[in-house]
Amino acid sequence: xxxxxxxxxxxxxxxxxxxxxxxxxxxxxxxxxxxxxxxxxxxxxxxxxxxxxxxxxxxxxxxxxxxxxxxxxxxxxxxxxxxxxxxxxxxxxxxxxxxxxxxxxxxxxxxxx
Amino acid sequence: xxxxxxxxxxxxxxxxxxxxxxxxxxxxxxxxxxxxxxxxxxxxxxxxxxxxxxxxxxxxxxxxxxxxxxxxxxxxxxxxxxxxxxxxxxxxxxxxxxxxxxxxxxxxxxxxxxxx
Numbered sequence: 001x002x003x004x005x006x007x008x009x010x011x012x013x014x015x016x017x018x019x020x021x022x023x024x025x026x027x028x029x030x031x032x033x034x035x036x037x038x039x040x041x042x043x044x045x046x047x048x049x050x051x052x053x054x055x056x057x058x059x060x061x062x063x064x065x066x067x068x069x070x071x072x073x074x075x076x077x078x079x080x081x082x083x084x085x086x087x088x089x090x091x092x093x094x095x096x097x098x099x100x101x102x103x104x105x106x107x108x109x110x111x112x113x
Numbered sequence: 114x115x116x117x118x119x120x121x122x123x124x125x126x127x128x129x130x131x132x133x134x135x136x137x138x139x140x141x142x143x144x145x146x147x148x149x150x151x152x153x154x155x156x157x158x159x160x161x162x163x164x165x166x167x168x169x170x171x172x173x174x175x176x177x178x179x180x181x182x183x184x185x186x187x188x189x190x191x192x193x194x195x196x197x198x199x200x201x202x203x204x205x206x207x208x209x210x211x212x213x214x215x216x217x218x219x220x221x222x223x224x225x226x227x228x229x
Contacts, residue, residue, distance in 0.1 A: 033216060043204065043219040056216075089156060099146065099210050102217060104158035 002026070006092050006105035014113050018080040021108045024073055025094030033102060034067055034077050035091040043091070049075065050098070082112045115140045117207050119220035126195045127228050133180075134190045134223045136205030144210040147181065147188045148217070152202040161203070164188065166210070192225075200227045 005024040013019055025032045033048040047057040052069045060067070064083070069075040079086055089109050093102040116139045126132035138147070149161040164172045164181050171179050176196075180189045192199055205220040 031216075042221040045216055045218075048216055091158065093158070098216065099208060101148065101160050101163060103160075104150075107156045107158075109156070 004092055004094050004103050004105035006090075006108050008108060009106060010109045010111075012111045012113065013082060015083055016081045018078065019082045019086075019110060019112075021077040021090050021092075021110070023075045023077070023092030023105060025075070025092070026103055027073065029094035029096050029103075031095045031098055031102075032069060032075050033091075033093040033095075034075070035093065037089040037091060037107070038087075046077070079110075084112045086110065087112045115142075115145075115207050115209070115218045117205050117218050117220040119203075119205055119223050121223045122221070123224045123226070125226040125228055126192070126199075128195055128197060130195055131191060131193045132195055132225065134192075134203050134205075134225065136188045136190070136220055138186050138188065138205070138207050138218075140186070140207065140209075142209055142211075146208045146210060147179075148206040148208070149177070149179070149188075149190045150204045150206060150219075151199075152204065152222070153198075153200070158204075162190065195227050197227050197229060200225055 007022045034046040037043045046059045047067045049069045067077045089107045091107045093104045095102045118137045145166045147164045151159045151161045162172050162174045162177050176193045178191045202222045204222045206217045208217050
């Protein structure tokens with residue numbers, strides 16, 4: 001079975017540009033999570049969805065960040081405009097139920113110059 | 114809110130030896146799950162082991178085992194017969210067992226080096 005698929009694997013862009021990160025969860029998983037990982041703050045939950053509906057976005061740092069899940073097999077995390085402090089590894093994860101183990105994608109390493 | 118603390122930013126172990134990584138957590142809930150994830154340089158997050166709080170028996174997965182002390186809110190990971198491939202960041206994580214509870218809460222991680 002395919003795991004959680006994220007794209008791109010690496011993204012380098014200049015500050016001020018719009019960045020879109022993509023995620024395809026495991027088929028049949030009802031929950032999708034977006035995390036950000038930095039050296040300073042570790043792994044932080046940004047937002048999670050249940051059945052395509054955002055449940056908790058309290059971890060989204062600013063209005064520059066937005067996430068959507070238009071269908072059960074696709075989600076995006078957008079940053080507009082991007083800033084150097086957004087540089088991090090962004091992970092997407094999915095799970096069958098909220099209290100079931102999460103399966104992580106390989107992450108997107110984002111560098112904002 | 115739940116918190117997870119890993120007090121050892123870095124650890125090292127000789128190949129074939131045993132190492133224990135520490136994790137403590139804070140919660141007012143009685144039913145929850147605890148996890149250890151491994152993150153090698155490839156960046157993947159790999160689930161190593163899982164423990165249900167209502168189970169007194171410590172979870173074991175091959176060379177990996179945990180020491181779960183519910184009263185002390187401690188959840189350490191023991192790696193036996195360490196191998197070079199065990200070198201990675203290890204994250205301890207907590208999750209409520211409630212279907213409407215909070216998702217995973219991670220510790221800051223412990224970087225494990227394995228010395229040949």
